[in-house]
Amino acid sequence: MTRTPRSAYDAARFVLDKLREAGHVALFAGGCVRDMLLKREPKDYDVATDAVPERVRAIFPRSNQVGAKFGVMLVRKYGHDIEVATFRSDGDYTDGRHPDQVHFGTDREDALRRDFTINGLFFDPAGEAVIDYVDGQADLDAGVIRTIGDPLQRFAEDHLRLLRAVRFAAKLSFEIEPATSAAIAAAAPKLLSISPERIWMELSQILSAPSRAVGWNMICRLNLSRYLVANWQPDASRHGVVVRRLAALGEAPVPPVLGLAAILVAESSGDLVQLTKALRMSNREGNALGWLCRALSRVHNPGTLELADLKQLMANEHWPSLLLLLRADLLASDADLAAYNQMTARASKIPPDAVSPPPFVTGDDLQALGLPPGPEMGGILDELYRAQLGERITTREVALEFAQILMDRLENR
Numbered sequence: 001m002t003r004t005p006r007s008a009y010d011a012a013r014f015v016l017d018k019l020r021e022a023g024h025v026a027l028f029a030g031g032c033v034r035d036m037l038l039k040r041e042p043k044d045y046d047v048a049t050d051a052v053p054e055r056v057r058a059i060f061p062r063s064n065q066v067g068a069k070f071g072v073m074l075v076r077k078y079g080h081d082i083e084v085a086t087f088r089s090d091g092d093y094t095d096g097r098h099p100d101q102v103h104f105g106t107d108r109e110d111a112l113r114r115d116f117t118i119n120g121l122f123f124d125p126a127g128e129a130v131i132d133y134v135d136g137q138a139d140l141d142a143g144v145i146r147t148i149g150d151p152l153q154r155f156a157e158d159h160l161r162l163l164r165a166v167r168f169a170a171k172l173s174f175e176i177e178p179a180t181s182a183a184i185a186a187a188a189p190k191l192l193s194i195s196p197e198r199i200w201m202e203l204s205q206i207l208s209a210p211s212r213a214v215g216w217n218m219i220c221r222l223n224l225s226r227y228l229v230a231n232w233q234p235d236a237s238r239h240g241v242v243v244r245r246l247a248a249l250g251e252a253p254v255p256p257v258l259g260l261a262a263i264l265v266a267e268s269s270g271d272l273v274q275l276t277k278a279l280r281m282s283n284r285e286g287n288a289l290g291w292l293c294r295a296l297s298r299v300h301n302p303g304t305l306e307l308a309d310l311k312q313l314m315a316n317e318h319w320p321s322l323l324l325l326l327r328a329d330l331l332a333s334d335a336d337l338a339a340y341n342q343m344t345a346r347a348s349k350i351p352p353d354a355v356s357p358p359p360f361v362t363g364d365d366l367q368a369l370g371l372p373p374g375p376e377m378g379g380i381l382d383e384l385y386r387a388q389l390g391e392r393i394t395t396r397e398v399a400l401e402f403a404q405i406l407m408d409r410l411e412n413r
Helices: 008-021 031-038 053-059 106-114 136-142 149-159 159-174 178-193 196-206 212-221 236-248 256-262 269-278 283-299 309-317 319-332 336-350 363-368 375-387 396-411
Strands: 026-029 046-047 064-067 074-076 080-086 088-090 103-105 122-123 131-134
Touching: 008 026, 008 046, 008 053, 008 074, 008 080, 026 031, 031 122, 031 136, 046 122, 046 212, 053 074, 074 309, 106 122, 131 136, 149 159, 149 178, 159 178, 159 196, 159 212, 159 396, 196 212, 196 256, 212 236, 212 256, 236 319, 256 269, 256 283, 269 283, 283 309, 309 319, 309 336, 309 363, 309 375, 319 336, 363 375, 363 396, 375 396
Parallel strands: 046 080
Antiparallel strands: 026 046, 026 122, 064 074, 074 080, 088 103, 122 131
C-alpha cells in the first residue's frame, strides 16, 4: 500500500509538538504565519522556541547547526527541513547584514527585532491563536508593508531589507507605507555594500514572479535601481517600455534570467558581460542572458532566418524563453504579433528529431579522409552540419562527398 507523503506542515507540527512535550514554548513564526492568514500556501514553515540550540540538539539529535551563532537549527522530518530558531534580540549590526551578537530572550523580543510587521507574527496551532506584538494583523488587513519600529534603523541594520520590502509589496500586491517608503529611498545607496550574490538572489525572486513589472517599477521609483550594480543605472527614457515588456511576459513565473533580459535587451554585449560579472551570476546564467538578448534581434525577422539558424536557436534550452521575450517585446512596443506568429508557425513545422540530429559526418570521418585535427577541421564540420540542418544534405553519402569537396577546396587555396 502506498503511503501518502507527509506535508511540510506535518513536519513542522511534529517538531513543534516535540518541543512542547519537552517543556518548551514553541510557535510557528514569520512568513508561514503571514501566508496562512492570507489564505496562501506557505512555501515552508519556521518554528520559534525558547529552547536554546543545545536543547534543540538534545531533543533532535540529528539536527544541523545552520546558524547556531544566531540560534538557528535545522531539523529534518518527513523529508522536509524545518528551521528552528531560539527567541532572541539582536545586538548591533556593523556589517549592514548580520547582528554582531544575539541574546536569547522572549517571543516578544523576537518579534520586535524582525523586519516588517507582517513578518513579526506568531501562531499557536494548538490554541489556533495569533500572537501579535507589532500590529501585523492590522497591516495584513490593510495591505501595508511597514517596518517594525524606526524604518531608518531597520534598514541601517540590514540593507537587504530595502529589496525585501519591494519583494513583499509586489508579491502580495501591498503598498509600502509612506515612512517606510521614504526611508527606503533615503537608504538606497546602502545597497552597494551588500554582496552582489545576495542582490541577485533578491532580484531573481522579484523578476521571476508574476508581479515582476510592479516590482521593477517600485525598484526604480524608490531609487534602488541605480544602486543594484555599481556604475550602472537603467535608462530612464526606456522605463515605460521595460515595465510593459516585463508585464507582457505573462502571469506565470518565468526564469529569473528571462526577467532580467526583458530589462537589458537594449544593452550592448560588452555592458551585458560587465553586468553579469558585477552581479556574480553563474556562467550558465550569464550565457543565457547574453544569448537571449543577442537572439532577440534575429527572431524579429523570421522570414530572413535560414532554416539552419532557426534549428540552432530551437536547439538551445532557452528557446521557450526567447519566444516569450519576442512576444513581450512586440507587445511592449505596440507592434502587432506577426513576427511572433510567423516564428512559432515555422518552428511548429519542424519535427523534434530534426532540430538537433546527430551529424552525418564526424571528426573521425574527416581524419579517415586524410584531414588532420585543427581549426580547418572544425570549420568544415560546422559547414557540413549547417548544410545538414538546412536540408541541403540529406544522406551520409552526400555529406561525405561534400566533405571531400571542401577538403579539396582547402588544399587548393
